[in-house]
Amino acid sequence: MHRTAAIVCGAGVSSTFLARAVRDLxxxxxxxxxxxxxxxxxxxxRADSLGLVLVGHHLAHRCDDLRLVVASSGVPVVVLDSDDLTAAAHQSVTLLQSHDAERADRANRLSKGNPHG
Structure with missing residues (x-):
């Protein structure tokens, strides 16, 4: 099942390059x-169709506003640690993997009738 992660970097060009790098990785x-x-x-x-919002390091000051925007959808918003394309792409993939692991763990707990662990 496809899930969608948004890359929000502000200027357009940087988010497009980062999205391509994250997609490939x-x-x-x-x-x-x-x-x-x-x-x-x-x-x-797009909040209802997103699984995760990844925010460029230079927009860290906007993160709280973005969290408010997606709050009703329960979409996690994470600020990337680096403006370096390679480092940000690797961190993004690590976050995607963590998100998948958390979802799998939650689904496993629910299937066993224990939603809280």
Whole structure:
């Protein structure tokens, strides 16, 4: 099942390059995620279709606002630690893997009738 992660970097060009790098790296690691570059003002309209929002380091000061925008959808919003493309792509894939592991763990607990662990 495809899940979608948004890459929000603000200027458009940087999010497109980062999205491409994350898409390639995620695919190479066998992850089934669609990666989309989005402008900040597009996140609200897409919140219900997103599994994760990854925010460029230079927009860390906007993270709380983005969290408010997606709060009703329960979408996690994470600020990337680096503006370096390679480092940000690797961190993004690690976050996607963690998100998958958490979902699998939650599904496993629910199937055993223990939703809280």
């Amino acid at each position: 995620a695919s190479a690691n066998g992850l089934d995620w669609q990666i989309e570059p989005l402008a900040e003002d597009q996140v609200a309209n």
